Amino acid sequence: MKTDPDDIEIQEPFARSMATASRMWRRHLDLRFRDLDLSQARWNVLFELSRNEEVTQIELAHRLGIEAATLVRLLDGLEGAGLIERRPSATDRRAKTLHLTEVASPLIVRMKKISATSRAEILEGISLEDLRIATKVLSGIAARLEVLNNGQNG
Amino acid sequence: MKTDPDDIEIQEPFARSMATASRMWRRHLDLRFRDLDLSQARWNVLFELSRNEEVTQIELAHRLGIEAATLVRLLDGLEGAGLIERRPSATDRRAKTLHLTEVASPLIVRMKKISATSRAEILEGISLEDLRIATKVLSGIAARLEVLNNGQNG
């Protein structure tokens, strides 16, 4: 499998700018959410739950693209803050289903606004077409890495 | 500053796929580097040093886009492994300059190969043009976030 010299020139900067942009983006949102005593990671959990409640932890972890063990701590925090509830699953006594509390609802509305405003601010000036292409590239990479990473263990 | 409804539809998936792709990419490289007792973060330090030795920690941190405090721990590990050296700066007694050891050289060659192979494997099938656009988008975002994040404190 030969690789073009041209490819090499572009691949390294791509990987680097992706890592940097991603780290800075998270930091940016963490700063924005600090007043609300929340982080970007916890916000993602709430957001995903607001789109799809009553899922199990495994399922939610998969949707978020993180490990179940990572999710456990995030849920501990959110449960402690009274924003979510774990309830025993009706069909599987090992599993728990996740639910937003009434306290969470107004918070989620606020966070969605902050989140959308930040995104627009960050992405301002980037053409829709470029953004579509970048999204296609990134989600393609994620899909490919899912295969590659899982192909190693099982 | 009004935002198009169209924009909103695409901005959220973009942010999500960037975060996911970035996390999975790091994990992938960490797995690849595990045999060498190194991580992606440490590899980045070595790689940047191999392009530009004799820099100070502050300067290196800036090139890597990470905080100086973060770099300190990475350098501790690399120094402990005998891969780098901190030497007092000749011109500023506060500062230290960084240098690769002879032990590091062959390792860096191997890591460059692993790194390039992985990148090619992950990015295979993505057109050069799309990759260029994605890189442009991502580095633009990083630059914008640099301004936005620093505009907050100083």
Added chain:
DNA sequence: CCATATTAATTAGCTCTACAACTATTGGCA
């Protein structure tokens, strides 16, 4: 129907990252 493998959630322990606070040194300016 029972033994074994698999799965859901958790805990323990690690790395990387960030912020805040601290020390030592430098640089600017009055």
Added chain:
DNA sequence: TGCCAATAGTTGTAGAGCTAATTAATATGG
């Protein structure tokens, strides 16, 4: 010149992510 700001490096602490191992429950195969 001498005092105060700023800067380089460090340490402490905390969050987010990972792997590995544990526990309880479910599925499967003989």
